[in-house]
Amino acid sequence: MPRLATPLTESQIRALEPRATRYCVADGNGLVIEVMTTGTKVWRFRYTLNGRRQPLATIGDFRMISLRVARAKAQKYAALVEQGISPVATARRDRGAESKADVLREAAELYVASALAGKSDEYRRTTRRALDKDVLPALGNKPIGAVTADDIVAICERIKRRGSPKMALHTRNVVKRLYAYLIARQLATSNPAEVVPARSIATFDSRTRVLSGAEIGVTLRTIDTSNIRRPLKLALHLLVLTMARKSDLIESTWAEFDLDQARWTIPAARLKAREDRVISLPRQAVGLLRELQRARNSERFLFPSVRGDDRPIAKSTLNQAVKALGLDVEHFVLHDFRRTASTHLRELEQQSGVGSDLTTQQEAAADATPQRHMLQSWADFVDSQIDVARQAANGMA
Template sequence: MMVKNASTPGKYFDGNGLYLRVEPNGTKFWVQRIVILGKRRELGLGSVTLVSLAEAREKALANRKMAREGGDPLAARREQQAVMTFEQASRHVHELHAPTWRNAKHRRDFISSLERYAFPFIGKLPASKVAAADVLRVLTPIWTEKPETARRVRQRIGTVLKWAVAQGWRQDNPADSITQALPKVGKSQVHRKSLPYTDIADCVAAIRQSRAMTSTKLALEFLVLTAARSGEVRDAVWDEIDLDNRLWVIPAARMKAKRAHRVPLSAPALTILNDARAFGDGSKVVFPGTRYGVPLSDMTLSKLVKELGFDADVHGFRTSFRTWVQEQTDYPREVAEAALAHAVGDAVEQAYARSDMLDRRRQMMDAWAEYLSHGRRDG
């Protein structure tokens, strides 16, 4: 069949019911006449600009074989078209699960990690067609270089494919069956870089003098003063702040341990909050970013610390505080751990330890603030 030379409007027949249809405007389409379940039907197989003669013949032969065996090529095609791509399925699963995640960072991380590492390889594949080899292509480049990231990406791919199994689109989850195909990675604990507590005052001074956005500078200093986690500070809202009682109450939904956490506020922390109110955007968010009502990103805080020349992770400020308590004060371990919202002891001990030692922690956080202001030992 001379596809390129066929220009006169009409039908040009090949084999297995396949023919080329040329429209009066010159466009050309592949069509197949076929008997499906006793009824004569016509199936469009695509434009000649997208489907070659060889591909059209292959499709026509496959359709004819399916029909002769009692199948329905039309129904099969509709079913195939109904299956989402891996990217579409991922975004749908993300929407389904988002209300159950405890904070905005988890919601963002789920989809952003797939966008960065998975979609370039398997995003356009039907969720039903993703194979173990495809998952390996995603994970192999980062498995040893970024083991924690790779583990999370694998887990998230598995979550999407489990949903595809539940939809009846596939029978297996290849993300669960590739362990032996990946190199072993040591389970060494990742320690966040921290500054010696003797350098924290200098770091805070550098933060204040930097040209960063006011909200960023206030959030970082507040994080240092309260020894809180980055996400706890960045996602803080004014409803959690009780200025009269010098208290910040973080709800259980935003805490790692799923328990509400009371944070006593020192005088410098209260000053920061007053400044944040004055320089804020009027939304419920205490430390907004550049967009109205949207919190600062974790990268924003980390970037500022690095740009100022301090080799430390934002989470490491908690380590600096904990080391200061241990080496420079007489506060018991239980009080320091409570300030970090860490559980102490076994389940039985925790069941009887009902107090969060707020008064003792208030004294300790005041001492920490004074140490940062004057650089002297406090206990």
């Protein structure tokens, strides 16, 4: 039996440096990566047949074969060995198939299998859609190094003619990320999408960016299924439901909340205003706050710093969390949550006949019923969009 080894990661393999003599690092189950003196990295399969250690069977170049694929091949070869069959001939045939990875279609398959393995289902789906619908039909059979900036512009122009400038920009960004990955694996030397300016494809006024209902659902579902800390997920969701400013929320204290009355009172002093601001809380927000309350590790702040001192998280924390998610929503910033909520609320207000502007009006306790009703309608709308995104990701929509 092959001896046990700590499984490798793609980043660990990329970081392996050449030495004076070539060497192997084991991944486990017979799979090893051999680092040559030139820096080339080759997957090999180590095995014993008929009681004798055999020469390493070559799986292929790391640049063309992802860790996931290499493991699958090693598992296949191990099954042959268990039957008393040498895997060398099979490995040779497999290498012949892998040699086609010099064209963009094969490179894209490697990218999807390797670089996107840890991304959300929605991120992989939208990336795959851009590749399959527009990029690969036009460029799939072209050598990696032969793709030019003009090719990328031509694809984006075709998408724009369909009336989808945002999709054109998204597709350019997919190609840009694909080539960044290929350059890191030494399969490409330049990035043809990098020299195509985003503004030449589509421009958006950041002061008017409003997320559609579908984008709200996809964004919140991606946040919920991510690996970021649970309190940060709740903070981002609460930004949507309460329409609060980011600083107002992250600096909030437990003393400001009356969860039994579903009310959040932001003191005038903290707002640097003349009056307190009272926000009615929909039941979804109350549920999130009660979860925070049960798990809280600060007597004062809802979102305390992880350093343990008595202060809230930094103002940049939520921005960094969102950036790390790689959300597939173009030109999105956190402030868009507030603008988005305001826009959709006005539509709900028009439908119901309630004419108050809930994003700016100071809410008096004696006249809270219309506002409370509208905020609950907004929270229900958000829930419905998350459900749609969940069903689409599960293949049910």
